[in-house]
Amino acid sequence: MSTLLQLDSSPQATSVSRELTAEFVRTWRASHPDGDVIQRDLAAAPPPVIGSAWIAAAYTPEEQLTEQQKQELAASDALIAELLRADEYVIGVAMHNFTVPTVLKLWVDQIVRKGVTFSYSAAGAEGLLKGKKATVIVASGGVYAEGTPAAAMNFADPYLRSILAFIGVTDVRFVSAGGTIQVAMGAVDRPTFLQPILQEVRAAAA
Numbered sequence: 001m002s003t004l005l006q007l008d009s010s011p012q013a014t015s016v017s018r019e020l021t022a023e024f025v026r027t028w029r030a031s032h033p034d035g036d037v038i039q040r041d042l043a044a045a046p047p048p049v050i051g052s053a054w055i056a057a058a059y060t061p062e063e064q065l066t067e068q069q070k071q072e073l074a075a076s077d078a079l080i081a082e083l084l085r086a087d088e089y090v091i092g093v094a095m096h097n098f099t100v101p102t103v104l105k106l107w108v109d110q111i112v113r114k115g116v117t118f119s120y121s122a123a124g125a126e127g128l129l130k131g132k133k134a135t136v137i138v139a140s141g142g143v144y145a146e147g148t149p150a151a152a153m154n155f156a157d158p159y160l161r162s163i164l165a166f167i168g169v170t171d172v173r174f175v176s177a178g179g180t181i182q183v184a185m186g187a188v189d190r191p192t193f194l195q196p197i198l199q200e201v202r203a204a205a206a
Contacts, residue, residue, distance in 0.1 A: 002035040004028050005086035009104040010094035010139070011043045016180050017092035017139040019194065020201050024090045024135065027205035038082050042103040047110045048075050058113055076110040083111060088133045089169070090205070091160070095140035099155040108163055117167040127168025134172045135204045136160055143178035175200050 006025055010017045025037055048054075057069035058076070065073075083089070094101055100108075111117055118127050136157070144154035157174055164172050177197045182188045 002032045002088065003038065003086045004032070004035060005038045005040065005082050005089045006092075007040050007042060007089065007104075007107070008092045009042045009101045009107075010092060011101070011103075012094070015092075015094055015139065016177050016183070016194070017094050017137055020137045020139070020175070020177060020197065021090050021092035023198055024137070024201050024205040027202045028088075028090075031206050038086055040079075040082060042107055043101070046103045047079065047106040049106060050109050076113060079107060079110050080113065080116055083117070083129060083132075083167075086132070089135070091134060091136045093136060093138045093156055093160070095138055095144070095154075095156050098144070098153045099159060112163065112167060125166065127166055127170075129168040132169045132171070134164055134169050135175060135201075136164075136172060137175045137177065137201065139177040139180055141179070141181040141184070145176045145178055148178075173204050175204060 004025065006021055008018050008021055012018070029035065029037065053069070054072045054076075057065060057072040060069055091104075093104060096102070114120070117129055118125055120126075138156050140154075140156075142150055142153075144150050146154075146157075161172055161174075164170070175197065177194075179193070183190050183193050
């Protein structure tokens with residue numbers, strides 16, 4: 001049975017990124033009728049900020065962890081368990097100030113853990129989440145896709161590509177929903193704006 005992890009990060013319930021991840025899930029369910037979907041709303045339940053106690057716990061051998069240290073790592077353990085359980089991920093990103101939302105960065109900080117999602121050897125860093133697939137859907141007010149005049153200001157795509165690769169996820173597809181300001185200003189209606197992007201999302205999920 002296949003499992004999909006759905007991550008949403010927009011603070012807005014009616015956001016474009018949320019509509020697109022929902023469509024991805026609908027299409028994926030149709031292709032995987034026996035599949036399971038794990039839903040994680042990072043905006044509704046932001047991961048905790050890591051501090052010195054978390055760092056100390058993360059670098060303590062598992063058999064030496066105190067109960068307090070285990071509690072420090074509990075959220076991280078839960079989030080990583082979802083990544084390990086799922087075969088595929090769909091990540092909805094609302095671009096904030098040219099990069100990812102704060103809640104998504106908090107999630108990244110919790111799931112990038114030495115000895116759990118990556119390791120070091122003489123050959124260098126190695127991601128431990130092998131064989132996973134991810135689709136990243138990035139909604140932004142402006143247009144920052146590769147080849148556009150403002151592409152250099154897009155720090156969300158390269159950041160997430162690098163993070164995912166670092167933990168071993170190299171089969172990654174990005175779907176850009178750039179230009180949502182047109183919808184907000186009434187220059188184009190939402191269904192018209194979304195039509196081609198929904199087709200791309202469905203193709204990625206099928």
